[in-house]
Amino acid sequence: MEVARGLEGVLFTESRMCYIDGQQGKLYYYGIPIQELAEKSSFEETTFLLLHGRLPRRQELEEFSAALARRRALPAHLLESFKRYPVSAHPMSFLRTAVSEFGMLDPTEGDISREALYEKGLDLIAKFATIVAANKRLKEGKEPIPPREDLSHAANFLYMANGVEPSPEQARLMDAALILHAEHGFNASTFTAIAAFSTETDLYSAITAAVASLKGPRHGGANEAVMRMIQEIGTPERAREWVREKLAKKERIMGMGHRVYKAFDPRAGVLEKLARLVAEKHGHSKEYQILKIVEEEAGKVLNPRGIYPNVDFYSGVVYSDLGFSLEFFTPIFAVARISGWVGHILEYQELDNRLLRPGAKYVGELDVPYVPLEARE
Structure with a gap:
């Protein structure tokens, strides 16, 4: 068997979420060109698309946006815990640890039913922006700013991060950037999330693994x-x-x-x-x-x-x-990509959630005799 270095060209599942035509330079979310979404959609609408496989009707979008907005606030004891994280820690390490700790605070952490996964996924999508903004404020020696429910996801993120309500133009810039980064097929972090979740671990563990993967300089960094x-x-x-x-x-x-x-x-x-x-x-x-x-x-x-x-x-x-130092560029990526991670986990679970177990071509020796310790000196 030929070895597919880096899993190049290996197909391990089917998906309707994302299509990439690398030769023509085209990218689609559920068949919609990314340029159209970036120009005409919002992060909330794009997230609905990634979780449901279709664009929402007006009332559905309003209800979905409101549901995300209600979930933005973090538990007070988690915010207090943030203040004990090292100020010198990289923001991606901060985010990775925050997601893991947030999971421990959920008494239903191990519930991976379809309904529970969807609800927990909404929670994480809403709270990623709050976590990253709180980290930015703490690094600057300032208190985290509570989220507002009257602002869009992008505008609220900028408000929490910078302490002032952004202009419509700034909010639109952030909205478009989040849409562009929300999904990109089975890249390293998405594959990592699926690999972890295929063991039937909890959602928080799978997303923690994805954050850890995104942190690498050959991916999100x-x-x-x-x-x-x-x-x-x-x-x-x-x-x-x-x-x-x-x-x-x-x-x-x-x-x-x-x-x-x-x-x-x-x-x-x-x-x-x-x-x-x-x-x-x-x-x-x-x-x-x-x-x-x-x-x-x-x-x-x-x-x-x-x-x-x-x-x-x-x-x-x-x-x-938009007010971010370079160490926060990858966390912004995560604020967007959490939608794609959750969407892929929901899709993979619905398909069959088959445990991932790739093989490797063995190139070592066999029947090597054991040499006693005293004979190895």
Whole structure:
């Protein structure tokens, strides 16, 4: 049998949630192009789509949005526990531990019936934003801000994180960014969530595992690396020479290339427009200029090889404009992706929740004799 390195090309289940055409650079949630959702939908509506497999009617959307809003607040003793977490901890470590602790506080933690999973999933989707915002405030030496039920999910997230109600434009920027990151098939963190849940563990454990997977720099942490690249380049004038030096050394250009896409990542196209808006209206033109020069210069060499900007390339400029330091870029990713994780777990459970048990090609020796300890000296 051939070994599929990194499970490349291996199909282990069926799904209706997400379709990716990597050759054409297309992404769909339940058949709807991502560009349409990012332009016309909201995070609440997109989350309903991911959990139910269809767009909601008006009353359904209102009731669903209200249900999420009611679940935003965290238990007081969990907030007190947050204050004992190390201030120096990475926000993804903070989120991972918070989800695990939240699960321990649920007396019905082990209930994985369909109804219980859905309710717990709504809880986590609503509370992820509250957890990340509370962490941001605590890192800044400030008290966490309680959520408001009269704001959208995106607007409330920004309000809790920054202490001021965002402008409609800022709320829309965050809404679009959350939609773009909400789902992306069986990437490492989603596969990790499914692998954990296939053992019939509780939802909190499966999501904790997914958060741990997303933390890695080759997955969710890649957007931090792009902003560090911008900082290293420093000025637009230096960008072309910097790219040439990197390519000459055969080093990676962060934010370019994707395991699936061999054309322009459609999410990057939407985020490029948002980044341009930020540059024009909010004074982050230097960062945007650097990225455009990097994209152009690196593209001369990389585009013919199917390497284009991915979703991480432009997202950092948008997040920075919305008041977040780079260490919070991956937690924002998680605030969005929790919807996809929960949706996939619900779908996989409905299918059959078959225990994942891949094999490996054995390449070691057999019948190796045991050597007594005294003979090994």
